[in-house]
Amino acid sequence: MSAELMMEKPAEGLAEAGGQADLRNRAAILLTRGDLEGARSAVDSALEGAPEDADLLALRGACRARQGELSDGIQDLATAVMARPKDWELLNNLAVHLQQMKMFDEAVVFHVKAINNSEPDQHPQLYINLGLAMMGQGEHLGAIQLFETVLSVHPDMVDAAVNLSSALNSLKEYGRSVDVCRRTLAIAEAPELYHNLGNALHKIPGRDAEALAAFEKALALDPTNWKSKHMLSLLRDEDMDEIPANFVEGLFDEYASYYERDVIEKLRYRVPGLIRRYLLKAVPGRTRFDSVLDLGCGTGLTGVMLRDITDFQKGVDISRNMLKVALEKEIYDQIEAVDLQVGLGEIDRAYSVAVAADVCGYIGRLEPIFEKVAAVLEAGGLFAFSVEESFLADFEVSAAGRFAHRRTYVQKALADAGFKVLSVAREQLRNSGGRPVFGMIFIAQKPT
Numbered sequence: 001m002s003a004e005l006m007m008e009k010p011a012e013g014l015a016e017a018g019g020q021a022d023l024r025n026r027a028a029i030l031l032t033r034g035d036l037e038g039a040r041s042a043v044d045s046a047l048e049g050a051p052e053d054a055d056l057l058a059l060r061g062a063c064r065a066r067q068g069e070l071s072d073g074i075q076d077l078a079t080a081v082m083a084r085p086k087d088w089e090l091l092n093n094l095a096v097h098l099q100q101m102k103m104f105d106e107a108v109v110f111h112v113k114a115i116n117n118s119e120p121d122q123h124p125q126l127y128i129n130l131g132l133a134m135m136g137q138g139e140h141l142g143a144i145q146l147f148e149t150v151l152s153v154h155p156d157m158v159d160a161a162v163n164l165s166s167a168l169n170s171l172k173e174y175g176r177s178v179d180v181c182r183r184t185l186a187i188a189e190a191p192e193l194y195h196n197l198g199n200a201l202h203k204i205p206g207r208d209a210e211a212l213a214a215f216e217k218a219l220a221l222d223p224t225n226w227k228s229k230h231m232l233s234l235l236r237d238e239d240m241d242e243i244p245a246n247f248v249e250g251l252f253d254e255y256a257s258y259y260e261r262d263v264i265e266k267l268r269y270r271v272p273g274l275i276r277r278y279l280l281k282a283v284p285g286r287t288r289f290d291s292v293l294d295l296g297c298g299t300g301l302t303g304v305m306l307r308d309i310t311d312f313q314k315g316v317d318i319s320r321n322m323l324k325v326a327l328e329k330e331i332y333d334q335i336e337a338v339d340l341q342v343g344l345g346e347i348d349r350a351y352s353v354a355v356a357a358d359v360c361g362y363i364g365r366l367e368p369i370f371e372k373v374a375a376v377l378e379a380g381g382l383f384a385f386s387v388e389e390s391f392l393a394d395f396e397v398s399a400a401g402r403f404a405h406r407r408t409y410v411q412k413a414l415a416d417a418g419f420k421v422l423s424v425a426r427e428q429l430r431n432s433g434g435r436p437v438f439g440m441i442f443i444a445q446k447p448t
Contacts, residue, residue: 027059031066039063054080058090065097073097081110088118092126095133102256102324104136124150128159131167138258140167151180156187165196170258174200194218195228208235234401241365243403245318245339248362252298252319259322260299267430271357271386272302274427274441279353279384280309282422282443289352293376295340296359300326306355307331316345340369350378356385358429361402364395366410370417380448383419386429388439400432407440419444 023046030039040063047056061076077094084090095110111130118126127150131143147164150157161184168177181197184190198214201207212235218228230247233240252259263269280287289310294303297315299322307313313331316338317323323335338345340359354373363369373383387405390396394409411421422443429439 054083107133191218191222253321256321272305276305293351295356302357
């Protein structure tokens, strides 16, 4: 009997192990197909019998991350890495997910560990991943060296060229970016490379015709490329009422990691301080407001300026990456991801103040958003915002690809929405290309 029992137990164990392997394989296949619920169900079942299995934990981590449970997914991946600390694939996956959480310092550590524990033939992609994490840190020069190292050995590696040209464009090294794009495009075509080439050429005086051709090629290769569509509209001087929301979202998601350093140190961005100054001047004797709705709050530069003069502050923005930076400042009572072209988010009160710093540069026709703002303000509530200055049309797209507005048009749009203009101040808002950009700070009031 004992011998039979001993034989039966291993048989059960083998069957159980085989069942777990089947579930693991099924989960991996379902995850590849995008069936997240099916993959999660299979991996959860498998983990009941092997709760410390590193492969299963990694699979569940990937499922959780793609289901929006990024923090829990990272915990699973970290546990898997603890079980197999020299598994380069696990290390790389953990690092990639840490990047998605904007934990770039931690991501760099695990990317380096992945490289140190992998074979040389894995290094090109791992170098690219490390470079992307370094760009998140703002270490563009180090990232550029990594991308160039990859391309020196694999000149046809499109990912390396795309990321290298993006980094060079960020540093305004447009000539080098053009060279990188064209060198790689001679070997392999890719819409992203043509788009980056177009961006670089557009920034070089006298090269707009070449930029137009590059964006047209990008769109021919990928008709869904909304970034190139938008740039073509700008270069063709087509009429636009607003800049596409997905373009704005993508722009600021990519910009988030170095946005503040760029606008404060390079562009000398002054709008947040100007809004505070003119808001406090608008109603003499009033130094505090019950609530502020910060529209297009970005990383919270305006929120920082207003936190000490309000009891409640909510920030809304289309870019989740910008909101993550704002969240770290702990200056908002509520934060919400919102497309302002659609609505202003969940509104649970009538606000004393609404501010829109540098928002109108992405919206041409202002009447719709002014009406939305009026609807969320209390009687007598204030609306403070900036616009760049146009003298010709009611609104037009500037050479920088942003909307500028004529003063009389803004005043009429405010009046149509029921606002009374309390003050308009012409100010230098920022620099662009080494030159001052002028605009206006408006303070308007909803009737009491």
